Amino acid sequence: MPYRWKKTSETEQELRLWPHNSLPPRGAMIMILSVFLFGLIPLLAVLGSVILWGLLPFLLLTVLGLWLAIQTNYRARSVFEILTLTGTRAHLVHHDPRNGQQEWTCNRYWARPEMHKRGGPVPNYVTLTGDGREVEIGAFLSEDERIALYDDLIQKLREPVAQ
Helix, strand or coil: CCEEEEECCCCCEEEEECCCCCCCHHHHHHHHHHHHHHHHHHHHHHCCCCHHHHHHHHHHHHHHHHHHHHHHHHHHCCCEEEEEECCCEEEEEEEECCCEEEEEEEECCCCEEEEECCCCCCCCEEEEEECCEEEECCCCCCHHHHHHHHHHHHHHHHCCCCC
16 A cells, blocks of 8 residues: 555654555666667667668657656656644645645544545545545545545544543
8 A cells, every 4th residue: 555654652643645656766777778778679780881870869769758758757756645643633744746735734523534436536536624624635546545545544533542
């Protein structure tokens, strides 16, 4: 699961959420190197001729385009969320590379998770409602992960807090 609960103290818990990344940086490096090496194979036939210099820029542009696409994807996937539950407060911080940091705080007693089966940007859209606002949480998770997150949120918000 791309989220983890952590008990930071007797009265405080922290939930960290991040999007799943199926291609780690090492895998991306291997993939780019493989595309480059497999792209060189057809160029062996024209080695030593002028045609090589006509085809080589296209191979380099392909490798550059692949690298830029992967880097753009990593930048977009660097979003994460932190929900902190203390004895009386629920505090959500959403870090997004495009929109910066957004925060939401409310009384823990009034915070309640809601699942929107339909009508949200994604199926099983999970929101937290409280203090007159409704904020999304875990929209970047898969559908099954959002269902599990919703169940976890209901359980954690209902737990009695040790004072």
